[in-house]
Amino acid sequence: MPKEALKLVLSFESEDQGFQPSEHNLSAEQAIDLVRHIASEGRTAKVIDQTSRHKTLDLTRCRPCKKSAEEATYGGTQPSGDEQKQKHQEGEPESE
Numbered sequence: 001m002p003k004e005a006l007k008l009v010l011s012f013e014s015e016d017q018g019f020q021p022s023e024h025n026l027s028a029e030q031a032i033d034l035v036r037h038i039a040s041e042g043r044t045a046k047v048i049d050q051t052s053r054h055k056t057l058d059l060t061r062c063r064p065c066k067k068s069a070e071e072a073t074y075g076g077t078q079p080s081g082d083e084q085k086q087k088h089q090e091g092e093p094e095s096e
């Protein structure tokens with residue numbers, strides 16, 4: 001029997017907080033149930049595959065959970081363009 005993959009569920013809290021760990025060490029079925037529950041509250045959830053069982057029971061102290069939440073929040077989708085410099089357009093005719 002292959003080792004059962006454990007799942008970590010993140011939920012999107014707010015723009016400030018981003019994704020926060022909701023529950024970990026879940027079976028695939030439990031993860032799906034939780035995602036449905038979170039979605040029914042109008043929130044976004046994300047399922048992450050755990051590489052191993054998390055030993056910390058307290059979610060707020062669980063480092064792998066925190067790391068996954070940060071990656072889900074900031075990973076690869078950092079907003080760009082807020083520091084966009086205004087391009088000076090050449091050849092634009094000046095009008096009065």
Ligand SMILES: [Zn+2]
Pocket residue numbers: 008024025054056059062063064065
């Ligand atoms: Zn965890």
